[in-house]
Amino acid sequence: MLPPTADADQEDPTTQITWPNSRRRESDSSNVLHDEPQIPYEQDTTMTRKPKVLKKRLSTWDLITLSISMLGAQIVWTVELGYGTPFLLSLGISEQLTALVWLAGPISGLIAQPVIGAVSDSSTSKYRRRYWVILATVVLVVSTLVLAYCEALAAFFVDLFQVGAGDWDEKRTTRVANTAICLAIVAFYLLDFALNGLQASLRNLLLDVTPASQLNAGNAWHGRMTHAGNIIGFGFGFLPLAKLPFFRLLGGTQFRKFCILCIIILVITVWTTCALHEEQEREKKSSSQGKFREIWTNTKVAVLNLPKPIRRVCYVQFFAFMGWFPFLFYSTTYVGQVMALELGREPDPDLATRTGEFAMLLYSIVAVIAGTVLPHLANRDRRLMAHKDDVDEDAELTRIKNTVRQWKAEAARNGKPLRLPMMPFLLRNIWTGALLWFSVLTLSTFFVKTATVFIALVGVCWAVAMWAPFAIIMELLKELSENNQLSNDDRRPLHSRTHSTPGLRSVRSSERQPLLRRRSLEEFGNDANDESSPRTPVAGGTILGVHNLAIVMPQFVVAVVTSIIFRIADGNTVVEGGDESDAYFGKNGVAWVLRFGGVCTLVGAVIARMVPPTPTEKAMRRRLGDMRDLKEEMEYYVLQFLPALHQLQGSSRHLPAVYADAEEVDEDSGSRLGNRKPPLAFGRDRRKPDYKNFDEKHAQSQARVDYSTMRAPNPMFAEHLNHLFPELQFPLELARRILTHASHPAAIYGHNAGLSFMGRRVISAYLYLLLSSSPHLKPSDDLEAIVAQTLNTYVLGEHIGSKWGLGRVMRWTPTLKADKSKDASPTLLKGVGLYKVQGDAVAAVIGGIFEQFGASTAHRTFHTRVLPHILASKFHAGLPEAFHEDTIHHSLF
The missing domain is CATH 1.20.1250.20 (MFS general substrate transporter like domains)
Structure with missing residues (x-):
């Protein structure tokens, strides 16, 4: 054992792990670890990037007007579906040729939608989508009119070129029929291409205009309009349109009248969408490529690198x-x-x-x-959706916490339970x-x-x-x-969103940066990114x-x-x-x-x-999980902590003030440590703390009413933690906070809720880092589910808290007496909350190490003292077996 030397480089004996890309650096203080790897944490994006500007939320009327053009397009589509084959057969086209005409659908789908999508993507104009909507509508109107007046137009062109002597001439009749067939086939292909282009442009417009949180509702309205167009189109097809005064003037068959009616509806619906909605103009970017080459390149990249x-x-x-x-x-x-x-x-x-x-x-x-x-x-x-003030994750969590408190207070006033x-x-x-x-x-x-x-x-x-x-x-x-x-x-x-850790004090800025960027959609398909x-x-x-x-x-x-x-x-x-x-x-x-x-x-x-x-669903699930955790913590606090305070104060009218004071003390307790760090005592001869009769003393202290004696930190807490981590020296105040649960009456002088929250964020970030870099991670794996399963509070409490002996020393208010809890079964211990309280204490230990000794020490502690004990097996939950091999390279058992 070597004595601590401030100026010498020391090897951190917590892990004995060889870390990649590490380098030694001189420290300006003797109370920090000297051999610290330069873990490439990302810089705090909340300080360097602009807050994400949320798009204006669309009203129901906006969604209707944005989607109503799909109704017009679908009504035109019913012209082809309902009358296409009978009309072609009436012109004298054979069934074999009719089958070739119907190939217009898949061919136009293969060509029109990808091409129009690529061309409009390359445009920076605020009309880049609506331009194609209007152009496709014009082509639809022309092609539908050609179908409606197909025979009349054929007769006009034949007479224009003076084919045949007159109506009685068989040569003219044959030429008119052939010309009508050619016009109908061309019109059908134009109709299919224009319909595919119109529908593609309308969906692109929906993607550009609608906020991410309303894309589900927007597509639902698109679907409703499509189905409504089917019903209206087939319904008009059965109506005797020839009996209506206006349509009687058009002449011709039912098919012609139906085509004119569809054109009117299409123009009205498209005009409504284009007049009431517009895209945002994009920033123009210079490109050395030509226009068509750029479109081809973007299309190729989109296809080959499809997420x-x-x-x-x-x-x-x-x-x-x-x-x-x-x-x-x-x-x-x-x-x-x-x-x-x-x-x-x-x-x-x-x-x-x-x-x-x-x-x-x-x-x-x-x-x-x-x-x-x-x-x-x-x-x-909407209570689970993003808020305009959520500029980063800390702001979001603060808002959620305040919101849940408001809901809890309102439910209490109404005498009802809190429903999330x-x-x-x-x-x-x-x-x-x-x-x-x-x-x-x-x-x-x-x-x-x-x-x-x-x-x-x-x-x-x-x-x-x-x-x-x-x-x-x-x-x-x-x-x-x-x-x-x-x-x-x-x-x-x-x-996507980056994790950030609330810093209780400003120490080394590099250790207070976000610990992780989550695996994004693009990272599923691309392993490397060019940051430059x-x-x-x-x-x-x-x-x-x-x-x-x-x-x-x-x-x-x-x-x-x-x-x-x-x-x-x-x-x-x-x-x-x-x-x-x-x-x-x-x-x-x-x-x-x-x-x-x-x-x-x-x-x-x-x-x-x-x-x-979807990203929105993942974000909602995360926010709901935060709400449930806050609700559980608040309910436990009310059931356990407030009755003790009521006994302390002797009157329920003082409880709100005491509750507020407790929160104030907790918020301020982090600053009591200041920036002081005790020197590390490597090699100090430590003795195992004497736990003899500790349960009895703890029970006696619970029975006493004078809780003011608990204001001074008990050295027992620091001795226990220092025995667990001989290379670290925990301050008395920090140790007391780590091992005091919010349910204990002495929590008014500081408890571990804040450190537990920070510690859970820290170990979650480290586990995300491990999983994201693992070669065993499959694209189908849900990182959030894996992390939630591995870092379950009860798992931490049962397999780490018990191994660390936290239940013997920490202060909390159990629902089961100490003499009964000694011989209780694991199921009973889980039911009375011991494992949960121990799990919170484990997270508080990591949070305390992170807050006091820095991110590198917390990182090593996680890999050496936490991760090896939460590997899943057939007996208990934890880190899935597929990732056990990754922990071997990071952990020292």
């Missing part, structure tokens, strides 16, 4: 729409096949078609109802449930023969499909965009286009698979009593196609469990 959470959403969408496309294409045909099975013969084609359309109408109605009701399950309680907000259903759970429900419904076709009810119930799944995945991916994109902006401002890697260069802006529109590719691509796969299934299931056989021309009787291929889709959505449901909660 893993978003990539998982795309995987789920791929398998989900492997199930959706068979349903959307063949649901009405399935109704006809079920009718044929029930009748035992070929049903009337018109009756089968009307029955299928009625089933789809019920499906749309159920989708509207579900799209209105289900989003309420994921409603975000409830966590809503996670979006991924709702999405998973909808996928499972779809699988159940489609696989039930083996024994369920009520096709109309089956199709109607699928509307619930469709409502979720039009809302939940878009809300998830937009919230992930919003976090990427906001973190990227902060990263560019500060030239830092992308990160600004980041490429997050291509939200491009990524939404990539997401649309995951929706469109299954259509090509389904086309191949369904053809194989139809060939195997139906073939060319004719059942007894049937005919080769039967479209429904004797056919069962559609049922097998639907079952194939159900299996695919089952795979999607499994992958959906790997989609992480």
